[in-house]
Amino acid sequence: MNRQIGLLIHRSGVIAKVVVGDYDRIVIPALSEVGTGGGRLRGLRCVHTSFRKGGVNEEDIMDMACLRLDLMAVLTLDDDSLPALLHGAHLLPQQVDGRDWQELEPVHPANQRISCIELIESLESEFVRSRPIKEVDKGRDRALLVSVTTGSLTYAEDSMAELVELAKSAGVEVLGQIIQRRKQMHPRFILGRGKLMEIMLTSLRLGVNLLLFDQELSPSQIRSVTDHTDLRVIDRTQLILDIFASRARSREGKLQIEMAQLKYMLPKLTTRDDALSRLTGGIGARGPGETRLEIDKRRINDRIARLGKELKAVGKQRYHRRNRRRKRDVPVISLVGYTNAGKSTLLNTLTKSEIKAEDLLFATLDPTSRRLRFPQDLEVIITDTVGFIRNLPADLLKAFESTLEELFEADLLLHVVDVSNPQWQQQVEVVEALLHELNLDDIPCLMVFNKIDRVDSEQVHKKVDQAGGVGISALNAATLSPLLETVESLLQKSLQVR
Ligand SMILES: Nc1nc2c(ncn2[C@@H]2O[C@H](COP(=O)(O)OP(=O)(O)OP(=O)(O)O)[C@@H](O)[C@H]2O)c(=O)[nH]1
Ligand SMILES: [Mg+2]
Incomplete structure (x- = not known):
């Protein structure tokens, strides 16, 4: 047929899939329905024919790494189209000479002496030994953080440090960080093939199950990553939404979050996107719930409209509450x-009082x-x-409109700054910019x-x-x-003006 043929073989010997390719390549179909069998490797090996003379090529390695195949073997043919040599390669639990995989000595298939299963099983136990998943961490997401930037490296690093904190707040274990600087951002592929492969190999070595991007990803960018991997992929905004979803206690808070999550999902549903159906639990899938993520656009739109109405009703109650407060003319700070x-x-x-501070x-x-008596x-x-x-994406901020409305009522804002954070000056700028965006910069602010x-007090006192x-x-x-004292005198002043 002049086509390559590939077999995906289960450890039991059962052939899981037969793949017919073209002259120079085969494409392994999505394997999501095949379980990972608890170990680090997939439990499937791939053997395919090749008309080339060489053995395992980069594409084979990429497939093996991204799909965590037990083994990749290429069978070359001689001039009479009879089997010539079997070239094998497998992943390594630890890098050897900077490589994450190793090739086996090519042999004629009839002289193949090693036991495939023994090799795979010893590899797998080594994978587990080199990075055992601690009992307490079972069920927790183990993430590799990725940042792709065209801007300054220091900014990317600062932002990454914050992403680490966000991940911790969400209960995600951070196993590694990768920052890539690119000259230009590709609208379709967030990462080059080489980088993607590096990420996959690192993920495999560390036992990662989640890729967390610091940048907001477009649907096609999510797809370009998920097409090659079977890791969940989420971005910073989704992570923040997830934290919000797990923290919201009040009815209003929950409504706002659900609204924000649905609005965030909606544009990503316009292209049929596998990434969403892969969210089967854990980070990025809390809140509206996994089933809801699967329902079609129209129903999401209906839901958004309903939430909008409910929020309006809750907002009215809040308005009345505030009004009562106003009537009694109690100043609001x-x-x-x-954050933090x-x-x-x-x-x-x-x-x-004892509200949650952590x-x-x-x-x-x-x-x-709370009330406070001076x-x-x-x-x-x-x-x-x-x-x-x-x-903070503008849409997300908007979701909190009704909560933030409280701020408009304030007679005085206290802008709390954590001076022990090395980033405090940048944080002040961010807060001031957001206050400006919310049209709150007319309210007196201390x-x-x-x-x-x-912190070293003298230096800080100067800054203060x-x-x-x-x-x-x-x-x-x-x-x-x-x-x-300062607050009191500022309030007296503003009360006199009123
Ligand atoms: N050493 C020290 N730690 C503090 C001080 N004030 C707050 N913290 C700690 O800083 C952490 C964050 O405090 P929170 O009051 O939760 O901060 P927040 O601004 O309410 O943060 P979010 O609600 O998460 O946005 C807690 O672990 C506090 O114990 C302080 O004056 N000194
Ligand atoms: Mg707080």
């Missing part, structure tokens, strides 16, 4: 700031309000809300430099003075009096 800056901790210390990004999602009989309401982060207990803010340690009530 809102805490804003980068210490907003909730500050609220807790000020009002002796060393996690986006620990707080739903807004909380020494001189001034009573205020102080509200804590969702933190900000860089590269900079509050938090966590001064963790320069920025005209107040330095505090939210964990320590004794450090808060300068803040309280």
Whole structure:
């Protein structure tokens, strides 16, 4: 037939698939329905004929790595089209001379002495031994973080460091990071073939099951990666959405998240996209639920419309609540700031409450309000809300419109800054830009430099003075009096104006 023939053979000896290719290649079909058998390798080996004289080529290695095949073997033919040599290759649990695979000595198929099954089984046990999955980590996602950038490397590194924190907040174990700089971003292929192969081999070696991209991916870019791999692929926005979904407690919060997730999914459903149906649980699939991800566009649109109505109704209740507050004329202070800056901790210390404050990004999602009485009989309401982060997509921000509306009511914003974070200056810029985007820059805003207990004080005091803010340690009530005094005098001023 002048075509290559390939067999995918199960360890039991059963032929799982027969693939008929063309003269110079075969294409292995998607194997998603075949289980991975618990081990690191797929439990299938591929043997195919070739009209070329050479043995295993780069394409074969790529297929083997991406599909985690037990073994790849190429049978070459002699001039009479009879079997000549069998070339084999297998993956290695550890790199040898910088390579992740190894070729076997070519032999005539009749002289093939080694036992395939023994070889595969010893490989597999070595894979497991070199990176055992700890009992506690079973069921957790194990991710390789990937950033593809055309911009500055330092920016990519900072953003990556934050992605690591985001991943931790989502309960994902981070096994490795890869940053690639490209001259130009390809609209279809986010990564070159070579890089993709490197990622696949690294994933295999580390036991990765999730690729987490720092950049937002287009449907075709997701496809170009998932076509070659059987790893789940999600991007930064999806990860943030997932964290939000797991944190939302209030009805309104849950509605907002579901809305944001559906809106995010919708454009990605326009092309038939395998990546979505691969989301069978875990990160990226929480919230609206996996079944919902599969329902068609029209039903999603219906759902979005319904959610919109419900949100409006909830918003009305909120409006009434706020109105009552207004009537009593209690000034409102809102805490804003980068995520993990210490907003909730500050609220807790000020009002002796116990809302959740944790060393996690986006620990707080739903807004909380508490009363606070100042020494001189001034009573205020102080509200804590969702933190900000860089590269927050506009749509996502919009999803929180009704929550963020609370901020419009504020008489004073306290912009809480974590000065112990080396990135604090950039974080201030991000928050200020977002405040501007939300048209909140008309409200008086006091900079509050938090966590001064963790930094060299003299240097920080200089910075704090320069920025005209107040330095505090939210964990320590004794450090808060300068803040309280400043806040009080600022409020008196604004109350007089009113
Ligand atoms: N050392 C020190 N740690 C602090 C201080 N203030 C807050 N923290 C810690 O910083 C972490 C984050 O605090 P949160 O209050 O949850 O921060 P947040 O701004 O509410 O963060 P999100 O709700 O996640 O956006 C917690 O582990 C706090 O214990 C401080 O003054 N000093
Ligand atoms: Mg918080």
